[in-house]
Amino acid sequence: MSVDPLAAIYDEFARTYDDNRGLFDMRPVIADFMAHLPATGNLLDLGCGAGEPFAKAFLDRGWSVTGVDFSARMLELAARYVPGMTRVHGDMRAVDFPAASFDAACAVYSLFHVPHALHPGLFSRVRSWLRPGGTFLFTYATRAYTGQERFDGTKEFLGRRLFYSHVTPEELRRQLGDAGFASVEAEQRSIGGEEFLWITARV
Numbered sequence: 001m002s003v004d005p006l007a008a009i010y011d012e013f014a015r016t017y018d019d020n021r022g023l024f025d026m027r028p029v030i031a032d033f034m035a036h037l038p039a040t041g042n043l044l045d046l047g048c049g050a051g052e053p054f055a056k057a058f059l060d061r062g063w064s065v066t067g068v069d070f071s072a073r074m075l076e077l078a079a080r081y082v083p084g085m086t087r088v089h090g091d092m093r094a095v096d097f098p099a100a101s102f103d104a105a106c107a108v109y110s111l112f113h114v115p116h117a118l119h120p121g122l123f124s125r126v127r128s129w130l131r132p133g134g135t136f137l138f139t140y141a142t143r144a145y146t147g148q149e150r151f152d153g154t155k156e157f158l159g160r161r162l163f164y165s166h167v168t169p170e171e172l173r174r175q176l177g178d179a180g181f182a183s184v185e186a187e188q189r190s191i192g193g194e195e196f197l198w199i200t201a202r203v
């Protein structure tokens with residue numbers, strides 16, 4: 001498989017990931033997400049990285065977790081930190097799963113790296129992979145992060161230029177509705193000095 005340029009950058013980041021482990025307190029986000037989910041089930045983590053903290057929190061709760069990431073080095077860290085997670089080395093734009101096979105899905109600090117033109121198709125696929133009552137949580141970039149209402153370009157992160165993409169929150173809501181999500185909640189959160197919209201979309 002040829003390596004996507006962004007995957008190559010995350011392969012490099014993986015070398016220093018250990019230094020930044022557990023830097024930000026994500027417990028409130030995880031607790032809010034879990035509050036509306038069944039006690040056990042299975043989670044799809046798109047752009048799972050090293051599997052912390054989300055995959056690990058769900059595994060610790062007794063859920064099974066499938067993590068997808070296109071960075072082989074990040075998945076090597078996941079093998080070390082969350083050996084119980086099923087690892088899929090692939091691109092979230094291309095992976096496929098049987099219909100109604102997950103209780104929840106998340107894409108934490110990852111979906112904003114996918115061009116927004118591809119979001120509607122991805123939302124429809126995630127929607128189809130979720131069971132009735134399923135929930136999809138993801139981090140979404142807005143003007144607070146990129147300085148623009150709609151964005152399709154690069155920004156500096158940890159000394160490298162990374163691709164980010166988003167439309168307006170109103171357009172995003174329309175996309176999620178068109179994809180078949182029945183309800184959408186949005187919460188602007190500032191974590192580690194970075195402001196993103198945290199979207200909870202329910203089937």
Ligand SMILES: C[S@@+](CC[C@H](N)C(=O)[O-])C[C@H]1O[C@@H](n2cnc3c(N)ncnc32)[C@H](O)[C@@H]1O
Binds near residue numbers: 071
């Ligand atoms: C900022 S890291 C976040 C990792 C993890 N979700 C977390 O919260 O720590 C973004 C991750 O998304 C992955 N990623 C970005 N675009 C992807 C894509 N199209 N398919 C699969 N993985 C992707 C990167 O390789 C990286 O591991």
